[in-house]
Amino acid sequence: MRQMNIKALNKTTKSNIVTYGIVILAYLIMEILMRAGVVSSLLQGLLVPLCTYVILAVSLNLTVGISGELSLGHAGFMCVGAFSSAFFSKCMQEVIPVSGIRFFLAILIGAAFAALFGVVVGIPVLRLRGDYLAIVTLAFGEIIKNVVNVIFLGKDSRGFHISMKDAFSMGLEPEGEVIINGPQGITGTPNDSNFLVGIILILITLFIVINLVNSRTGRAIMAIRDNRIAAESVGIHITKYKLLAFTISASLAGVAGVLYAHNLSTLAAQSKNFGYNMSIMILVFVVLGGIGNIRGSIIAAVVLTLLPELLRSLNDYRMLMYAIVLIATMIFTSSPGGQAFRERYSLKRLIGQRKETKEAE
Amino acid sequence: MMGFISYLVNGISLGSVYAIIALGYTMVYGIAKMLNFAHGDVIMIGGFVVFTTVSGMGLPPVIGILISVVVCTVLGMLIERIAYKPLRKASKLAVLITAIGVSYFLQNVALLIYGSNTKSFTSVVSITPISLADGAIIISGETIVTIVACIIIMIALTAFIKYSKSGRAMLAVSEDSGAAQLMGVNVNATIALTFAIGSALAAIAGVLLCSSYPALTPYTGAMPGIKAFVAAVFGGIGSIPGAFIGGILLGVIEILGKAYISSQLADAIVFAVLIVVLLVKPTGLLGKQIQEKV
Numbered sequence: 001m002r003q004m005n006i007k008a009l010n011k012t013t014k015s016n017i018v019t020y021g022i023v024i025l026a027y028l029i030m031e032i033l034m035r036a037g038v039v040s041s042l043l044q045g046l047l048v049p050l051c052t053y054v055i056l057a058v059s060l061n062l063t064v065g066i067s068g069e070l071s072l073g074h075a076g077f078m079c080v081g082a083f084s085s086a087f088f089s090k091c092m093q094e095v096i097p098v099s100g101i102r103f104f105l106a107i108l109i110g111a112a113f114a115a116l117f118g119v120v121v122g123i124p125v126l127r128l129r130g131d132y133l134a135i136v137t138l139a140f141g142e143i144i145k146n147v148v149n150v151i152f153l154g155k156d157s158r159g160f161h162i163s164m165k166d167a168f169s170m171g172l173e174p175e176g177e178v179i180i181n182g183p184q185g186i187t188g189t190p191n192d193s194n195f196l197v198g199i200i201l202i203l204i205t206l207f208i209v210i211n212l213v214n215s216r217t218g219r220a221i222m223a224i225r226d227n228r229i230a231a232e233s234v235g236i237h238i239t240k241y242k243l244l245a246f247t248i249s250a251s252l253a254g255v256a257g258v259l260y261a262h263n264l265s266t267l268a269a270q271s272k273n274f275g276y277n278m279s280i281m282i283l284v285f286v287v288l289g290g291i292g293n294i295r296g297s298i299i300a301a302v303v304l305t306l307l308p309e310l311l312r313s314l315n316d317y318r319m320l321m322y323a324i325v326l327i328a329t330m331i332f333t334s335s336p337g338g339q340a341f342r343e344r345y346s347l348k349r350l351i352g353q354r355k356e357t358k359e360a361e
Numbered sequence: 362m363m364g365f366i367s368y369l370v371n372g373i374s375l376g377s378v379y380a381i382i383a384l385g386y387t388m389v390y391g392i393a394k395m396l397n398f399a400h401g402d403v404i405m406i407g408g409f410v411v412f413t414t415v416s417g418m419g420l421p422p423v424i425g426i427l428i429s430v431v432v433c434t435v436l437g438m439l440i441e442r443i444a445y446k447p448l449r450k451a452s453k454l455a456v457l458i459t460a461i462g463v464s465y466f467l468q469n470v471a472l473l474i475y476g477s478n479t480k481s482f483t484s485v486v487s488i489t490p491i492s493l494a495d496g497a498i499i500i501s502g503e504t505i506v507t508i509v510a511c512i513i514i515m516i517a518l519t520a521f522i523k524y525s526k527s528g529r530a531m532l533a534v535s536e537d538s539g540a541a542q543l544m545g546v547n548v549n550a551t552i553a554l555t556f557a558i559g560s561a562l563a564a565i566a567g568v569l570l571c572s573s574y575p576a577l578t579p580y581t582g583a584m585p586g587i588k589a590f591v592a593a594v595f596g597g598i599g600s601i602p603g604a605f606i607g608g609i610l611l612g613v614i615e616i617l618g619k620a621y622i623s624s625q626l627a628d629a630i631v632f633a634v635l636i637v638v639l640l641v642k643p644t645g646l647l648g649k650q651i652q653e654k655v
């Protein structure tokens with residue numbers, strides 16, 4: 001008989017509960033600290049972006065860690081989610097005055113559009129392997145960013161007008177309104193995001209990813225990652241499962257984009273928020289957190305976002321420190337010398353609980 | 362028609378710079394099987410060294426370029442020794458992240474030394490422009506020098522790899538590093554040499570790039586670096602003639618796209634062409650087909 005006490009739960013379930021617990025605990029602590037008024041306004045402003053990064057890192061971990069495909073275009077899907085949802089919210093601001101319902105629909109729309117792009121990009125891209133896949137996803141991300149920068153979209157009594165040249169060539173009526181203004185992007189998106197919504201979205205993301213990983217589908221995806229040919233020979237449909245993982249990952253990145261867009265008054269596609277630099281930054285979270293380790297992604301995203309802020313007193317040297325931390329961590333965790341050092345001085349060994357050394361990856 | 366020819370010449374010139382950078386990318390990839398994301402930033406360092414020595418200290422351009430080549434060569438070897446060598450057996454992603462770390466490091470060192478203001482680079486080329494067809498087409502000195510330099514480098518590099526002992530050692534290591542080691546090839550020294558050559562090429566590319574497009578910032582190298590990487594993949598990464606062809610094609614597509622379609626969409630067009638090529642030929646134009654084994 002199954003017993004629902006802690007001891008009867010298996011190891012995975014326990015570990016997952018810890019992951020959810022960490023997020024909820026982090027929320028409660030922040031909330032208490034904010035009530036107490038000890039949180040600087042700088043840090044308060046960082047809370048929603050922090051949630052965005054956590055969702056992005058967890059969703060990219062699905063592609064890179066679970067599915068084993070190196071994607072450098074994650075920011076592109078975030079861009080799709082951000083712009084589609086911001087466009088929706090802007091249009092529906094008068095039609096749906098209740099911000100809760102409007103934002104809920106915006107999230108669905110952002111996720112749906114990003115998923116659509118995930119399928120469209122995924123079908124051709126997933127035929128490629130390794131470094132080729134990396135460069136093509138990077139290319140797609142850059143294309144999305146560049147195309148968004150030349151879209152002009154306006155609305156008047158006759159309906160929507162679109163142009164790829166400039167705001168005048170749309171031929172709007174005088175009372176018409178420009179919604180997407182090319183490089184200037186979308187201004188005046190309702191400010192619907194907040195920390196609580198961010199945390200809820202993180203929990204939903206975690207729920208989706210963790211349940212996927214521990215399901216039959218997830219095991220099929222990981223089987224493909226570990227040995228494609230063996231997986232194919234036992235009847236796993238390679239393209240279907242790879243595409244599924246890629247699309248879910250893209251869709252969750254879209255949700256992060258929605259959160260991001262509704263936190264800003266002006267949304268513009270620049271290289272620093274939707275370019276390959278952003279994709280690389282998310283990849284850094286995933287790799288430093290541990291590839292395939294969901295909890296690690298969350299922690300790495302939080303620590304690496306806060307680290308440059310905590311180092312603010314070092315002024316110009318902070319990004320330099322960040323770079324050095326990055327290189328040092330990789331050498332420490334992945335080089336033979338670093339691994340030997342860790343084995344020699346690991347806590348477990350010092351305490352005396354000798355465990356079998358894991359096979360080096 | 363005249364307009365088209367002059368765009369084409371500009372495209373080949375820009376493509377030559379991409380080709381020189383892509384050669385460095387492709388050699389390093391061929392031998393170490395890693396994407397050296399920091400390569401673009403070595404270009405920027407090369408540009409800054411020439412800026413300091415020529416514009417700042419008033420040395421003659423030739424000396425400045427020589428110093429720049431030496432600095433970048435040493436820098437490339439140092440990066441390899443400190444950051445990449447310990448990770449030779451690590452996962453690809455770990456090496457990629459380290460390369461990104463090195464890239465951030467170089468950008469921020471340049472930022473600390475030179476600040477974020479755009480420096481205007483004085484061209485090191487003093488050849489008078491050639492005008493053809495009664496002045497309808499004017500080819501600048503920079504363009505000529507860039508194209509000539511690219512051709513010389515291409516020929517010299519091919520000859521080096523084909524006929525010299527260390528060049529053939531490089532080929533052997535890229536083919537099978539384990540077997541090469543058993544045959545008495547010093548793999549570590551060969552990899553270091555590859556990084557040295559790649560970085561020296563990056564220095565030259567930096568000078569040529571900054572002479573044609575004279576704005577120099579700590580982030581100057583990032584985008585050309587990515588484009589050259591695209592060029593290397595386009596031609597088939599690991600292949601030297603591939604990098605050359607890929608670079609030239611990419612430059613021509615970019616300039617023609619800018620001129621005839623849309624200047625904002627030029628990058629998108631370049632990337633779209635890359636995607637189409639890879640979908641038709643998944644290993645690039647001249648890439649080797651790798652047989653998959655169970």
